[in-house]
Amino acid sequence: MRWSAANGVLAGCAFVLAAACGGPPSEKASRAGTDRVGTPGAGGDAAWVDVTASAGVDFVHRSGRRGAFRFPEITGSGAAAADFDGDGDLDLFFVQGGEPPHEVPGDADAPAAPAASAVDERWHRVYANQGSRRGAWRFVDISERAGIGRSPSAQGVAAADVDGDGAVDLYLTHHGPNELWLGRGDGSFVRAEGAAGADEARWSLSASFFDYDRDGWLDLWVTNYARWTTELAKPCFSPRGRRDYCGPMSYEGVADTLYRNVGGRFVDVSLEMGISGLRSTSMGVVAADFDRDGWLDVYVANDQRPNHLWRNLGGGGFEENAMISGAAVNAAGLAESSMGVDTADFDGDLDLDLVLTHLGGETNTVYRNEDGAWFSDRSLASGMAAASLPRTGFGVAFLDADRDGALDLAVVNGAVRLDEALELSGDPWPYRQAHQLFRGVADGSGTFEEVTARSGSVWELSTVGRGLLRADLDEDGDSDLVVTSNDGPAIVLENRAAPRPWLGVRALTKATPGSAASHTTGGDRTHQAWRDALGALVVLEGGQPVLRRIAADGSYLCAHDPRALFALGGGEPRDEPAAREPQDTAAADTAQHSLLVVWPSGRSERFQIGDAVDSYVALREGEGTPGEPPW
Secondary structure: OOOEOOOOOEOOOOOOOOOOOOOOOHHHHOOOOOOOEOOOOHHHOOOEEEOHHHHOOOOEOOOOOOOOOOHHHHOOOOEEEEOOOOOOOOEEEEOOOOOOOOOOOOOOOOOOOOOOOOHHHHOOEEEEEOOOEOOEOOEEEOHHHHOOOOOOOEEEEEEEOOOOOOOOEEEEEEEOOOEEEEEOOOOOEEEOHHHHHOOOOOEEEEEEEEOOOOOOOOEEEEEEOEOOOHHHOOOEEOOOOOEEOEOHHHOOEEOOEEEEEOOOOEEEOHHHHOOOOOOEOEEEEEEEOOOOOOOOEEEEEEEOOOOEEEEEOOOOOEEEOHHHHOOOOOOOOOOOEOOOEEEEOOOOOOOOEEEEOOOOOOOOEEEEEEOOOEEEEOHHHHOOHHHHOOOOEEEEEEEOOOOOOOOEEEEEEOOOOOOHHHHHOOOOOOOOEEOEEEEEOOOOOOOEEEOHHHOOHHHHOEEOEEEEEEEOOOOOOOOEEEEEEOOOEOEEEEEOOOOOOEEEEEEEEOOOOOOHHHHOOOOOOOOOOOEEOOOOEEEEEOOOOEEEEOOOOOEOOOEOOOOEEEEOOOOOOOOOOHHHOOOOHHHOOOOOOEEEEEOOOOOEEEEEOOOOOOEEEEEEOOOOEEOOOOO
């Protein structure tokens, strides 16, 4: 985010388009009591329906702003999708903001903050999924039972089973000590004292759970942003001389933190793993095997400083090599204001590519992975550059929205500096922008076309967008979306793509006896429950191979549905099945297929699944047959 410097001069303002922080008028951000419905466009676009109201999701983020332009107010907030209550479908968790630990003097010219109408508005919120089927989405607020109350300056969330008990846990990032909430498996949580050792006290944003040392236990990477306190706060201004939020270059950068999981507790290993000496302004993060050597690497999106690619040296340390790999700066050699990040094989060549979101006046960046050796900036060739130039992107997610086999892109936008047109119109929170949807061209070229305008009125909503998570909330084989906003309402979008055959994959593993279990401090951990194998790669075989990743990280401040989705057969949409129930597999026109899983442990296994279609299959490590990946 390249924002106003302390002297009031906005870096790069001369070339930023007048529409850089624009968007539809503020009234488009208001929510009616009925759902907003999108209609299908040309070219097989997905149809989207805003089901927030009818589904019972009424979360509104409060940043705690009171006119002092405290830096952490503008960066939140996040959300997570996971099965918190153990009933088999995905529930939702929303991170609430709140007051920073200390106040600083206010500013009479600042936008007024909305008043909280009730104490429970300031709680983090948990919504239990009561069975989401087309036309009957229903979530119930179980926040009181969940027990995750208030915490100051909360920002984002990561979700995973960190203690091996089979229940999903939540790690909350803050400006201040981070928190770990251990799930009980029934929708309730208990706070881990001292975050079980992962109580990073600096300003943290995103986090990723991944097994960097291949011992079966999920370790934790935390991105830390800047050294900001109320005592260090500086006055910053918009080009018109109005008070505004400062940018990252006004403050010192800080190093990220790596925690090793030793049997359900965490130990800070940043120094010994070689990451503590490099300071930056980190925002988004993904952990993935970019060089295909069998070890999970880490890519970090840095704000206004070169991005980092931490290559995993076989579990014994990390080496930062983004610059020599071509993924530190753009094709012009410039560091950009990187916020959100996601990774997937968008061009079909069986390695993991990258997309990053940036400030208005900069293009969102698409890096193509060149056979695991280096990255090339394909922003212009991909079709993303011009469309992204006017807006400030945060959350971003690859998904096959229309189930044609090609990955699409959704981007959530929201300004970080005052939009003059909105301000002059009297908008009380003049940072709103509309969001964007890009359709992947299904020809293997790795190109995208923007289809926002023909994807329905739901994409006209203008908010101060921050988080974006993808999740199949209604179990129908396509990815739905959840958008979070800074000082605004969450939005739940149902994807009503035309039905095509599909296959969903949940890849499961567990801690192995004799590894990290030997380090346990909390009892016998040698018999672990199954958990999602975050970082696993799944290849659909039987024709042109298709690669998908098992992961919950990426985007910005959010935790995704970790399952992988495959379109089967492509072709024209078929007739809509009644009530969107799975079709009879005997009637589906699909070939026999198999799945090859490359597990985070380094093992590769093949699973024969026959003609399974329109359903999720669970693959467990150790239950397949040995296989070799196709690279």
